[in-house]
Amino acid sequence: MKNTTLTKRLVAGLAVLLLAGAGAYAWKLSRPQGPGPGFVSGNGRIEAVEIDIAAKLPGRVADVLVEEGDLVRAGQVLARMDDAALRARKNEALARERQARDAVAGxxxxxxxxxxxxxxxxAVRTQRESELDAARRRLARSTVLAQAGAASLQDLDDDRARVDGVRAALAAAGAQLAAAAAGVEAARVQVVQSRSAVETAVATTASIDADLRDEVLVAPRAGRVQYRVAQPGEVLAAGGKVVNLIDLTDVYMTFFVPEDAAGRVALGSEVRLVLDTAPGVVVPATVSYVASSAQFTPKSVETSSERQKLMFRVKAQVDRGMLERHADQVKAGVPGVAWLRIDASRPWPAGLALRSTP
Structure with missing residues (x-):
C-alpha cells in the first residue's frame, strides 16, 4: 500500500516537471530565435528622455495640475508657484516707473x-556789443573834435566813461550767458538721468513679468507625467523639481555588440526590438548612435557573459510613428532584446517580421 502511494507521488511529480519543461520549451519557441549570419543581438531596456520641470525661483508650490501617468501636450500648464511676492514687487516697480516719467517731464x-x-x-550780449560799438565810434569822433578844439575835454571824458561802462555791461552779459549755458547743460543732464531712470524702471518691470511667467510651469513638449516630485504648499529652492516627464517621441534602447559586429553597424541600420512584456510584438527601430570606443558592458546587461567582454554601445531609436500611435502603451524600463541586421541583403526571419498595427 505504501509503495503504491509513493509510486503515485513520483508519477505526479514527474508529470509536473514535464509540464513545466514543456511550458518553458513552448515559451522559448515563442521567442524569436537567432536568425543566423548577418544579424547580432543584445539585451537592453527601453529608455526615454526624461524632462525635469523645475521652479526657476525659490518659492512655494501653489498648485500641481497633473497626476502621475497623465499624458500632456506641449505648452500645457503643469503647476503654478505662489507669485504674490512677485506681484507686489511689480506694483512697486510700476510706481517707480510713473515717478521716473514724471521726473522726465519736470x-x-x-x-x-x-x-x-x-x-x-x-540777446542782451548782442545788444551790449552794439552799444559798445556805438560808444567807440562816438569816442572816436569826440577825440577828433577835441583835437580840433571843436569839442570840450568834458565831452571827451564823458564819451570815454561811456565806453568803459558799456564794456563792463558787455562783460556782465557774457557772464550771464555763460551761466545760462551752464544751466542748460545741467538741465540736459537731468533729462538724460530721468530718462535713464525710466528705462531702468521699465527693465525692472519686464524682468518681473518674465519671472511671473516662469512661475507658471508648462510642458516644453508632449509627454507623460512620470513623477509628481513636489506637492502644493511645499517650499522649493531655485531649481527645485516639481514634475518629471518622459518624452514619448524620443524612446530608445541601448544595447551592446561585439567588436567584430560594431564595425559593420551603420547609422540608420534596421533594428527589431522584442520586449519581455510582449514577446509576440516586434517593435521597429533604427540605429541612431554607435560608440567610437569599446567598453566593459554595465551591470544592467542581463547576461553575465556579456558583462565580461569589451563591447560597443549602440542606441536604437524606436520608430516615432509607432510611438505616436501607441503613446498610451509606451513604458520606460521594460527589458528586451534588440536584433540588429548588419547585412542588408539578409531577409528578416518570420519571427522578427513586422506586423501591421492600427
Missing part, C-alpha cells in the same frame, strides 16, 4: 526754461 520743462534764459542772455 526735467524737460526745466530744460526749456534754461534754454529760454540762454536765448535772453544772447
Amino acid at each position: 526735467a524737460e520743462a526745466q530744460l526749456a526754461m534754461r534754454r529760454s534764459d540762454q536765448a535772453a542772455a544772447v
Whole structure:
C-alpha cells in the first residue's frame, strides 16, 4: 500500500516537471530565435528622455495640475508657484516707473526754461556789443573834435566813461550767458538721468513679468507625467523639481555588440526590438548612435557573459510613428532584446517580421 502511494507521488511529480519543461520549451519557441549570419543581438531596456520641470525661483508650490501617468501636450500648464511676492514687487516697480516719467517731464520743462534764459542772455550780449560799438565810434569822433578844439575835454571824458561802462555791461552779459549755458547743460543732464531712470524702471518691470511667467510651469513638449516630485504648499529652492516627464517621441534602447559586429553597424541600420512584456510584438527601430570606443558592458546587461567582454554601445531609436500611435502603451524600463541586421541583403526571419498595427 505504501509503495503504491509513493509510486503515485513520483508519477505526479514527474508529470509536473514535464509540464513545466514543456511550458518553458513552448515559451522559448515563442521567442524569436537567432536568425543566423548577418544579424547580432543584445539585451537592453527601453529608455526615454526624461524632462525635469523645475521652479526657476525659490518659492512655494501653489498648485500641481497633473497626476502621475497623465499624458500632456506641449505648452500645457503643469503647476503654478505662489507669485504674490512677485506681484507686489511689480506694483512697486510700476510706481517707480510713473515717478521716473514724471521726473522726465519736470526735467524737460526745466530744460526749456534754461534754454529760454540762454536765448535772453544772447540777446542782451548782442545788444551790449552794439552799444559798445556805438560808444567807440562816438569816442572816436569826440577825440577828433577835441583835437580840433571843436569839442570840450568834458565831452571827451564823458564819451570815454561811456565806453568803459558799456564794456563792463558787455562783460556782465557774457557772464550771464555763460551761466545760462551752464544751466542748460545741467538741465540736459537731468533729462538724460530721468530718462535713464525710466528705462531702468521699465527693465525692472519686464524682468518681473518674465519671472511671473516662469512661475507658471508648462510642458516644453508632449509627454507623460512620470513623477509628481513636489506637492502644493511645499517650499522649493531655485531649481527645485516639481514634475518629471518622459518624452514619448524620443524612446530608445541601448544595447551592446561585439567588436567584430560594431564595425559593420551603420547609422540608420534596421533594428527589431522584442520586449519581455510582449514577446509576440516586434517593435521597429533604427540605429541612431554607435560608440567610437569599446567598453566593459554595465551591470544592467542581463547576461553575465556579456558583462565580461569589451563591447560597443549602440542606441536604437524606436520608430516615432509607432510611438505616436501607441503613446498610451509606451513604458520606460521594460527589458528586451534588440536584433540588429548588419547585412542588408539578409531577409528578416518570420519571427522578427513586422506586423501591421492600427
